[in-house]
Amino acid sequence: MSTPFRFVHRYAALPASFHAAVEPTPVATPTLLAFNTALAAELGFDRTDYGDDAALAALFSGNRVPTGATPIALAYAGHQFGNFVPQLGDGRAILMGEVEDLQGRLRDIQWKGAGRTPYSRGGDGRAALGPVLREYLVSEAMHALGVPTTRALAAVATGEPVYRDTPLPGAVLTRVAASHIRIGTFQYFAARGDTDGVRQLADHVIARHYPTAAEPATYLRLLEQIADRQCALIARWLQLGFIHGVMNTDNVAVSGETLDYGPCAFMEAFAPDTVFSAIDRQGRYAYGEQPRILPWNLARLAETLLPLLDPSEDRAIEKAMGVLNTVPTLLAAYWLEGFRRKLGLTTAEDGDTALIQSLLQAMHQGAADFTLTFRQLAAYAAGDTRVRQGFKDPQAFDAWGIDWRARLAREGTDPAQLALGARLRRVNPAYIPRNHRVQEVISAAIEGGDLAPFQRLLAVVTQPWEDREADAAYAVPATAAERITQTFCGT
Ligand code: AMP
Ligand code: MG
Numbered sequence: 001m002s003t004p005f006r007f008v009h010r011y012a013a014l015p016a017s018f019h020a021a022v023e024p025t026p027v028a029t030p031t032l033l034a035f036n037t038a039l040a041a042e043l044g045f046d047r048t049d050y051g052d053d054a055a056l057a058a059l060f061s062g063n064r065v066p067t068g069a070t071p072i073a074l075a076y077a078g079h080q081f082g083n084f085v086p087q088l089g090d091g092r093a094i095l096m097g098e099v100e101d102l103q104g105r106l107r108d109i110q111w112k113g114a115g116r117t118p119y120s121r122g123g124d125g126r127a128a129l130g131p132v133l134r135e136y137l138v139s140e141a142m143h144a145l146g147v148p149t150t151r152a153l154a155a156v157a158t159g160e161p162v163y164r165d166t167p168l169p170g171a172v173l174t175r176v177a178a179s180h181i182r183i184g185t186f187q188y189f190a191a192r193g194d195t196d197g198v199r200q201l202a203d204h205v206i207a208r209h210y211p212t213a214a215e216p217a218t219y220l221r222l223l224e225q226i227a228d229r230q231c232a233l234i235a236r237w238l239q240l241g242f243i244h245g246v247m248n249t250d251n252v253a254v255s256g257e258t259l260d261y262g263p264c265a266f267m268e269a270f271a272p273d274t275v276f277s278a279i280d281r282q283g284r285y286a287y288g289e290q291p292r293i294l295p296w297n298l299a300r301l302a303e304t305l306l307p308l309l310d311p312s313e314d315r316a317i318e319k320a321m322g323v324l325n326t327v328p329t330l331l332a333a334y335w336l337e338g339f340r341r342k343l344g345l346t347t348a349e350d351g352d353t354a355l356i357q358s359l360l361q362a363m364h365q366g367a368a369d370f371t372l373t374f375r376q377l378a379a380y381a382a383g384d385t386r387v388r389q390g391f392k393d394p395q396a397f398d399a400w401g402i403d404w405r406a407r408l409a410r411e412g413t414d415p416a417q418l419a420l421g422a423r424l425r426r427v428n429p430a431y432i433p434r435n436h437r438v439q440e441v442i443s444a445a446i447e448g449g450d451l452a453p454f455q456r457l458l459a460v461v462t463q464p465w466e467d468r469e470a471d472a473a474y475a476v477p478a479t480a481a482e483r484i485t486q487t488f489c490g491t
Helices: 037-040 052-061 129-144 183-191 197-207 221-241 287-309 313-325 328-342 351-366 370-375 377-381 386-390 392-410 415-421 435-448 452-461 471-475
Strands: 019-021 033-037 071-072 078-080 083-085 092-098 106-112 151-163 165-177
Touching: 033 052, 033 129, 033 452, 052 165, 071 078, 078 183, 106 386, 129 151, 129 165, 129 452, 165 313, 165 471, 183 197, 183 287, 183 313, 197 221, 197 287, 221 313, 221 328, 287 313, 287 328, 328 351, 351 370, 370 377, 370 386, 370 435, 377 392, 377 415, 386 392, 392 415, 435 452, 452 471
Parallel strands: none
Antiparallel strands: 019 071, 033 151, 071 092, 078 083, 092 106, 106 165, 151 165
C-alpha cells in the first residue's frame, strides 16, 4: 500500500535527546468510532482510496504503522500545578511524523493512547474512551468556533479494557496539531543545562511557527511572538467561557494552539471561580485565574531562553522582563477587542471595559448562562426581552440593557439592524459542547456502545453559529438535576 500521508520528518531529525523511537503496541480488536473526513481531505488523505472501516481502524489504532512514518515519543518536562517535573514526555502518545497538508503547511500527526513509551513512567500508555471522545468533541467544537486548536482526525476503540478506578473501554485518538512542542519542551533542555538543546529547539520553532523572528534569529522576538499568540488564545477562551482545566506548562503549545484537552469544560452560569477538574482542588486553573496563569507560564518559558538572550544574565533578565511586562496589557487588549465584538461594537470608547464588566457582574449575581446571554443579545436588540429571564433578578439586566442601547446609539448602530445582521451571531455561538451533553454522549458510548448521540452532538457543536429548531435543546443550559460539576482527566 502506498503511503497514505505525505510525511516529512523534521522533529525526528533533531538530536537523539529530543525523542525516543517507539512502535505502537497493537490492540486486540480495533473498531473505527469516528473519522474526520474534512480534516483528512486537508491532509490529502483519501478514505476510499485507503480502504474500508477495518483498514482505517487498523491504521488509526496503531496496529498498522503507515508507510513512511517514523514513530517517536517526544521528550518534555513541565510545571504541574506549580511543581517542576524534569521529565515527563509523551507517555502514551506517538508522533508518526509531520504531514505536509494540501496548503503546504506541516501538521503533526500523533496517535494518543497507542501504548507505552520510554516516557510512560508507571502508566499503561493507554487512553480511555471517555477522554478520547471528550477531546474529539471539544477540540472540533473549538475549531468551529474559530479558536486555534489541535484537531481530531479519528477515534478507534481498542477492544481492550484500561484500568483506572474501574475497568473502562480503551480507545486511541489520532490528533493533528501545528506541532506538539510545549513550554515544557524548552524546560526539558533548560533543566539539564543543555543550552545547545534550547537553541536547537528555538531555531526549530522559529522555522516552523515564527519565520518572521528568523532573520537574524532573535530569540527575544520569538518570546514576544509566542506571548502574543498565547494572549490572543487565552482571550478567545475567556470570550467563550472555556476552562482548559490543566494549564500546566507541559500542556501549553508554543504554536498558540489549545492543547491537551483533559478535564476541560465550558462554563454555564457566569462565575469567575468556576472549576470543573476533579484534580484542581485549589482552583489554580479556574476560569478567572487563566489570565493570571498565562504570564506565569510565559515567565517559565522566558527563563529557559535567558542564555540565548544576552551573555550577561542581568541584561538577559531585563530583556525578558521587557516582554513579560507587556503581557497583562496585551491580554487586556485582546480581551477588550473580543468582548467589544460580542456586544456588536465597532468603535472604541473609554467606558467599554466598564460596560462589559457590568454585564459580567450582572450575569454573576444573576447566575445567568454565559453563552445564552450573549447569544440572546441579538434578539434583545430587536426588542425580544427573553434574555432577561436568564437572570435571577431580570431588572439587573434591564439597567445594563439601557446602557448598551445608549452605547450603540452613540456609534450610530441601529439595534434593529444589528439584530438582523450576522455581526452578533457570528461571535456569540448558539451551541457549545455543554458539559452535561458531553457526559451524556460519553455514557451512551461506554454503557451501550451507542455512538449515535456522540455523532449528533458533534454535528451540532461543529455548526455553532446558526440556530436550528431541531437542535434547540442543545442550546439551553443544564437543569439543576442535569448539571455536571466535576470532570476527570481519566489518565
Ligand atoms: P496529561 O495529564 O495527559 O497531560 O499527562 C501528563 C503526563 O503523564 C504526560 O507525560 C503523559 O504522557 C503522561 N501520561 C498520562 N497518562 C498516561 C498513561 N496512561 N500512560 C503513560 N503516561 C501517561
Ligand atoms: Mg499533557
